[in-house]
Amino acid sequence: xxxxxxxxxxxxxxxxxxxxxxxxxxxxxxxxxxxxxxxxxxxxxxxxxxxxxxxxxxxxxxxxxxxxxxxxxxxxxxxxxxxxxxxxxxxxxxxxxxxxxxxxxxxxxxxxxxxxxxxxxxxxxxxxxxxxxxxxxxxxxxxxxxxxxxxxxxxxxxxxxxxxxxxx
Amino acid sequence: xxxxxxxxxxxxxxxxxxxxxxxxxxxxxxxxxxxxxxxxxxxxxxxxxxxxxxxxxxxxxxxxxxxxxxxxxxxxxxxxxxxxxxxxxxxxxxxxxxxxxxxxxxxxxxxxxxxxxxxxxxxxxxxxxxxxxxxxxxxxxxxxxxxxxxxxxxxxxxxxxxxxxxxx
Numbered sequence: 001x002x003x004x005x006x007x008x009x010x011x012x013x014x015x016x017x018x019x020x021x022x023x024x025x026x027x028x029x030x031x032x033x034x035x036x037x038x039x040x041x042x043x044x045x046x047x048x049x050x051x052x053x054x055x056x057x058x059x060x061x062x063x064x065x066x067x068x069x070x071x072x073x074x075x076x077x078x079x080x081x082x083x084x085x086x087x088x089x090x091x092x093x094x095x096x097x098x099x100x101x102x103x104x105x106x107x108x109x110x111x112x113x114x115x116x117x118x119x120x121x122x123x124x125x126x127x128x129x130x131x132x133x134x135x136x137x138x139x140x141x142x143x144x145x146x147x148x149x150x151x152x153x154x155x156x157x158x159x160x161x162x163x164x165x166x167x168x
Numbered sequence: 169x170x171x172x173x174x175x176x177x178x179x180x181x182x183x184x185x186x187x188x189x190x191x192x193x194x195x196x197x198x199x200x201x202x203x204x205x206x207x208x209x210x211x212x213x214x215x216x217x218x219x220x221x222x223x224x225x226x227x228x229x230x231x232x233x234x235x236x237x238x239x240x241x242x243x244x245x246x247x248x249x250x251x252x253x254x255x256x257x258x259x260x261x262x263x264x265x266x267x268x269x270x271x272x273x274x275x276x277x278x279x280x281x282x283x284x285x286x287x288x289x290x291x292x293x294x295x296x297x298x299x300x301x302x303x304x305x306x307x308x309x310x311x312x313x314x315x316x317x318x319x320x321x322x323x324x325x326x327x328x329x330x331x332x333x334x335x336x
Contacts, residue, residue: 011219
């Protein structure tokens with residue numbers, strides 16, 4: 001398979017040619033003063049799905065939409081850029097529910113010849129439970145600002161309907 | 169300030185009401201077999217800026233678009249979901265260039281009464297240098313699949329023009 005870097009630049013060219021003038025010079029701190037944490041899943045177009053315009057909110061994405069993995073970014077978001085709320089959004093049919101740590105440890109050993117058993121890849125089997133655990137983690141974390149703790153909510157996004165459901 | 173969770177659901181309602189039927193049932197593995205790592209910055213609409221459609225690519229976002237911070241997600245992306253390339257995209261006017269570790273350590277001590285000097289928040293002053301360091305980090309990492317290492321590129325996105333520039 002061939003990965004032409006030109007086509008990445010080419011896809012971007014379609015965008016910058018019509019880049020709205022009003023979008024130049026937007027301020028650094030998010031206008032809506034919140035951060036979204038969600039999964040890296042390819043099916044989630046975060047701006048469209050969560051009604052964002054450029055400049056609105058921090059968008060933190062990682063495998064599983066893990067709060068634990070996002071804590072560095074959230075602290076910067078709150079301490080340096082003034083956000084006051086967190087929306088944590090996991091989703092249906094997540095890849096993180098398709099394997100356990102032992103499976104990825106085995107894959108790494110077989111494919112790369114490397115031992116990685118010390119790494120917790122943070123998989124989960126029950127997405128609703130995972131949302132609740134992440135919200136509890138954030139509300140109990142000493143580095144999450146007290147002003148934010150009453151504005152943390154947990155959601156599940158349905159990748160087949162585009163609809164969010166509030167869990168916490 | 170008031171953060172109505174209803175308005176998050178409300179913004180999403182505008183989306184799911186017009187959710188395209190063709191988007192239901194998209195497969196889990198990214199159709200374009202690559203992952204993008206970029207910053208959480210509110211001004212970056214990753215799907216539009218990088219020409220993505222739902223299902224195309226993993227989108228990993230954190231403060232600064234840090235490769236180091238993204239490694240867990242990248243390993244899952246490569247080992248469990250078959251991606252073969254990484255586009256790392258930092259950007260102009262990044263918040264990570266506006267402070268040093270000592271500044272955020274001081275803010276945390278003052279605002280939260282907590283010592284956090286053991287945490288490296290991964291700020292940087294020179295974005296081009298930071299891109300180069302991250303690409304070197306990925307190419308040298310034992311958990312990055314060898315098939316991916318020849319398909320890693322580093323870019324800077326201009327938040328005022330929407331244009332990407334290739335660095336590495």
